[in-house]
Amino acid sequence: MWRRSCRALTDSHGQAGDHAGGNGGPAPGVRSPTGPWSVDEHLADVLSAVRPLEPIELPLLDAQGCLLTEDVTVPAALPPFDNSSMDGYAVRVADVDGASEAFPAVLSVVGEVAAGSGTLPRVGPGQAARIMTGAPLPPGAEAVVPVEWTDGGTGGGPAVDMTGPAGAEVRVHRAPARGQFVRARGSDAALGTVALTAGTPLGPPQLGLLAALGRASVPVRPRPRVVVLSTGSELVPPGAPLGPGQIHDSNSFMLAAAARDAGAVAHRVAAVADDPGTLRATLEDQLASADLLVTSGGVSVGAYDVVKEALTDLDPAFGSVTFRRLAMQPGKPQGFGLVGSARSPLFALPGNPVSAYVSFELFVRPALRALAGHPGGTLTRPRARARLLADAPLPSPGGRRQYLRGRYEPPASGTGPGTVRPVGAADSHLVAALARADALIEIPEDTTQAAPGGEFAVVLLG
């Protein structure tokens, strides 16, 4: 579903300086007034500008994966009536007390109750009613005898003849306790109690519960609608032949898939050529149907860095996008701002595919989760500690936090650090290696040689 949302506008920071990092660069969370932004600062800046989408009422299946915005209380007891958990006979306990194979209790069968039965026979002393799983317990009955504890009855067993022949009997070989095989009214969810609290993500069991409670729709924060747009005159869509100098547009597919993976509804726009006017017109067109926009490419210092050109010094009425350098590799050049009348977040990611993907995971995914209403501590990917398995030290640019691609193995014992093995080199065009990775290895800013056996944080891409 494509819809607009209302959000408060927050200021984004002004443009930062563009000095190279170098050894002894910014510590995490601390930015020198003239240096590049750290990863943590950029993320904090992004998140300070993002507000959760306004709640809307959605039909159950459209609400899947969304977060509930109000407590749901139980409007009527669940189950709504005492009912049988077995196919068998509904009985009074005094009538079957002490029954055994040798001395069965013989009861007359006064009728039959199927699931959905509206009219119920009364079970009096010496009587029983055939009953099916889920059928309401008839008045007078106090327990259910599973058919396996009886001779099946002269009514013919539990699944024939809904009325029960006159004079039918059943012999009970074993006595149930009072209430046994009866699912009591309200035993699942009691009237007026809170069934689901605000903030609960709606997975299959939660949607099942809502349906069981009779709710057809619920108030949730909607899935963010994301528009993904690649830029670059060299790009042709997959499936089309490549001309000289051309490559296939892979970023828009990767980023649209990453947006879906983060719980968003993604719309991929065909790649835009390196022309600022066309880019701006395309973005304006797409704004009406986007809660968040992602572009890739055109944010560096080249002659055709179209995104930067198109989105720098915007009319403040349209919004503002700030371009900055991060103390990070890959993903150094980044643009971020709020655009359009709804002030939708716009991420201008670098074009190198690995840079675009790593940037998405570190910044766009948390923003999408914030839009969807996820709480602070749950916005980023899970992390773990891992020992680096490598044959030689891995060089890392001092002053920049590096994210290498790797394969992670959790600890065999379940505690302590796991292990991580790098996949491919650090270069940001290596999509084949990226496709084999399941983790990002975080090499801190102050490390220029990542030593084999050293312990590092890893971001689990799951």
Ligand SMILES: Nc1nc2c(c(=O)[nH]1)N[C@H]1C(S)=C(S)[C@@H](COP(=O)(O)OP(=O)(O)OC[C@H]3O[C@@H](n4cnc5c(N)ncnc54)[C@H](O)[C@@H]3O)O[C@H]1N2
């Ligand atoms: N003189 C400098 N050059 C570069 C710098 C720098 O600081 N000084 N930074 C480098 C870094 S780091 C990055 S990252 C890139 C970022 O460049 P752009 O964001 O302007 O991206 P493009 O130039 O458009 O493309 C870079 C690269 O990625 C390929 N690409 C782009 N879009 C796609 C796509 N949708 N699918 C597949 N591949 C794509 C593009 O063909 C280029 O090869 O700048 C460095 N340069």
Ligand code: MOO
């Ligand atoms: O920052 Mo670029 O993203 O290093 O390749």
